[in-house]
Amino acid sequence: MDAGLAGLLGGVFGAAVGAVGATASAWITGRKAEQQAEIQSETLLRQARLQIDAERTRALRESRKSAYLAFTEGCHLVHGTLSEAGIKLGGIAASDPPEEREERRQAARRLWNEARALHRRLDRLQHIVFMEGPSEMGTAAQAATGALMPYFGAIIDWLHAVDNETETPQHGAEQDRAHSEAYGKLLEFLYAAADTTLPDIRDR
Numbered sequence: 001m002d003a004g005l006a007g008l009l010g011g012v013f014g015a016a017v018g019a020v021g022a023t024a025s026a027w028i029t030g031r032k033a034e035q036q037a038e039i040q041s042e043t044l045l046r047q048a049r050l051q052i053d054a055e056r057t058r059a060l061r062e063s064r065k066s067a068y069l070a071f072t073e074g075c076h077l078v079h080g081t082l083s084e085a086g087i088k089l090g091g092i093a094a095s096d097p098p099e100e101r102e103e104r105r106q107a108a109r110r111l112w113n114e115a116r117a118l119h120r121r122l123d124r125l126q127h128i129v130f131m132e133g134p135s136e137m138g139t140a141a142q143a144a145t146g147a148l149m150p151y152f153g154a155i156i157d158w159l160h161a162v163d164n165e166t167e168t169p170q171h172g173a174e175q176d177r178a179h180s181e182a183y184g185k186l187l188e189f190l191y192a193a194a195d196t197t198l199p200d201i202r203d204r
Contacts, residue, residue, distance in 0.1 A: 061197050067132040068193040071125040071141055075148075075186050078118045079179070082151055085111035086175045089158050092167070105162050112155050119148060137196055140189040147185035154178040 088108035092101055122145050130138035154175040161167040 064132045064137075065193075065197050067125075067128045068137070068189075068197070071122070071129050071144075072186070072190060072193070074118065074122045074125045075144055075189075078115050078122065078148055079151075079183060079186065081111050081115040081118060082148075082155055083179065085109075085115065085155050086158075086172075086179070089155070089162060089167075089175075090172055092162055094165075101162075105159070108155075108162075109159055112152070112159065115152070115155075119145070119152070134196065137189075137192055140185075140192045144182075144185045144189045147182040151175075151178040151182045 085108045088104045088111065092104050096104075126138075126141045126145055129141040154171075154177075158167060158171040158175055161171050
């Protein structure tokens with residue numbers, strides 16, 4: 001092989017090796033860029049999912065807070081109205097003039113009827129609590145509304161006794177006991193609501 005041919009072949013071979021090297025280098029560089037893009041894309045997607053989850057959790061917490069607050073306010077209205085009726089009845093004495101006794105009795109009956117109307121509205125608020133969840137909050141709301149029934153019963157029994165002029169201190173004591181038990185169930189609901197709406201709430 002003469003020197004010219006050897007030089008030509010060497011040049012061609014060198015160029016081929018250089019081209020292969022450049023192609024391999026470009027492929028490696030491209031592959032690295034592709035991998036980095038995939039990693040970046042996965043990271044962004046993961047961050048977006050976390051953001052969506054955080055927004056969903058915040059919205060759920062706020063929605064539950066609103067439902068629990070509305071139910072609590074409804075219960076407070078019933079408690080307050082029944083308490084006023086009890087105060088009216090407790091202010092009646094056998095020695096009171098008939099017109100004063102009648103005025104207090106009528107006021108107590110009006111308040112009892114008002115409390116009954118307020119209690120009926122609690123049904124809708126309780127259903128909203130059930131829908132918002134979690135299930136233990138629905139159970140707590142049901143317990144709070146259920147505990148009001150003996151309270152209503154104690155007030156109406158006292159009213160009937162006043163109607164018949166047969167009231168005794170026992171009627172007031174029974175009303176106090178029923179009030180305490182009903183209010184205790186409302187407090188249990190409030191404690192459960194506070195636990196459920198903490199910032200680390202999870203969708204249950």
